[in-house]
Amino acid sequence: MTFTVAVSGASGYAGGELLRLLADHPEFEVRTVTAHANAGQPLSAVQPHLRGYTHLTLKETSTETLAGHDVVFLALPHGASGAIAAELGDDTLVIDCGADHRLESEQDWADFYGGDFHGTWEYGVPELPRMSGTQRTRLAKTRRIAAPGCNASTVALSLAPGIRAGVIEDRDIVSVLAVGPSGAGRALKAHLLGSEILGSANPYAVGGTHRHIPEIQQALRWAGAAEPTISFTPTIVPMSRGILATSTARIVPGTDAATVRAAWEDAYAGEQFVQLLPDGQFPRTADVLGANTALLGLAVDEAAGRVVVVAAVDNLVKGTAGAAIQSANIALGLAEATGLPVNGVAP
Ligand SMILES: NC(=O)C1=CN([C@@H]2O[C@H](COP(=O)(O)OP(=O)(O)OC[C@H]3O[C@@H](n4cnc5c(N)ncnc54)[C@H](OP(=O)(O)O)[C@@H]3O)[C@@H](O)[C@H]2O)C=CC1
Numbered sequence: 001m002t003f004t005v006a007v008s009g010a011s012g013y014a015g016g017e018l019l020r021l022l023a024d025h026p027e028f029e030v031r032t033v034t035a036h037a038n039a040g041q042p043l044s045a046v047q048p049h050l051r052g053y054t055h056l057t058l059k060e061t062s063t064e065t066l067a068g069h070d071v072v073f074l075a076l077p078h079g080a081s082g083a084i085a086a087e088l089g090d091d092t093l094v095i096d097c098g099a100d101h102r103l104e105s106e107q108d109w110a111d112f113y114g115g116d117f118h119g120t121w122e123y124g125v126p127e128l129p130r131m132s133g134t135q136r137t138r139l140a141k142t143r144r145i146a147a148p149g150c151n152a153s154t155v156a157l158s159l160a161p162g163i164r165a166g167v168i169e170d171r172d173i174v175s176v177l178a179v180g181p182s183g184a185g186r187a188l189k190a191h192l193l194g195s196e197i198l199g200s201a202n203p204y205a206v207g208g209t210h211r212h213i214p215e216i217q218q219a220l221r222w223a224g225a226a227e228p229t230i231s232f233t234p235t236i237v238p239m240s241r242g243i244l245a246t247s248t249a250r251i252v253p254g255t256d257a258a259t260v261r262a263a264w265e266d267a268y269a270g271e272q273f274v275q276l277l278p279d280g281q282f283p284r285t286a287d288v289l290g291a292n293t294a295l296l297g298l299a300v301d302e303a304a305g306r307v308v309v310v311a312a313v314d315n316l317v318k319g320t321a322g323a324a325i326q327s328a329n330i331a332l333g334l335a336e337a338t339g340l341p342v343n344g345v346a347p
């Protein structure tokens, strides 16, 4: 069976990556692409690397242009998708790549985003621990999916197994990230000008202000954390895409190194898209570019009493578009890996 697909925000980075991946998906047929300022342009004029879609023109983003498809991917700025999604039919599978439907707490939404709260959808990271199983089970039953924040899912995947197994503490978690500027989207922003970021590493959202903090805490609560606290510091580095997140947490006293490592090995043993590297190996962002893969390396720092998890993710693939398609596959009952690359592009 072929599912008809609309991609909104198709002129942006996340929308473009959705289209790149969907071109190789055997069960999806992209019929409609929509944009905002670029509506009316041929898609190929705005996304010249997408040669498989030269027949498509960008339409206005509206309920009318998006209705009538089996699957709708929304890749719009925060706040733009809630009203549109509310008008789409209950049978339509809607995947929102923005933050509008990620958070369970309306207070967190007000504190970190503001504006209307549009309710909570199933979180599009299938591998995360949830209750006695994983988030995958919940995705299989839904028609509304909130794709993750790229930094948030990278850190949540890094730490959730240790919380679930009770081998790390949920207080005093520290995550420091090197991130590429494509995570901020295509719209021009002064602090992301090439002249500002080429040849420099620029920290931002320092001191507990980043919007992904409540999203990480929420995922760690699903894994069993009571009151997780996290110090989260991202830094923009000169690579167009990619996240390298280094997260450390206190090991529960008395837990030996083998038991710590086994928590992550057990959690991800059957996973195709989240892989723990052998002891002593750590990932580079170059290893996951273009792939729907989160690669993790883990060390036990016995002197510090902490576990150190280094995770590499392509923010536009496993961090957004790949996670969205993986979750859509599950919701539609397709093989989870359909159309998704596990191999990266290197060098
Ligand atoms: N970039 C990333 O790595 C990640 C992005 N996301 C999320 O995905 C969403 C899209 O991000 P990204 O692609 O990076 O952003 P971009 O700025 O690259 O693209 C935004 C898209 O939304 C369209 N748009 C802008 N304003 C409106 C509006 N008022 N109504 C309808 N459409 C509008 C733009 O159209 P036009 O250009 O024609 O004006 C464009 O197609 C965001 O919510 C973002 O937070 C999530 C995880 C990671």
Ligand SMILES: CC(=O)N[C@@H](CCC(=O)OP(=O)(O)O)C(=O)O
Pocket (backbone or CB within 6 Å): 097, 098, 099, 148, 149, 150, 151, 152, 179, 180, 181, 182, 183, 184, 211, 234, 236
């Ligand atoms: C470089 C940069 O600014 N990156 C973005 C990543 C945003 C993202 O993952 O998307 P959402 O905005 O949908 O949460 C950030 O850190 O906010």
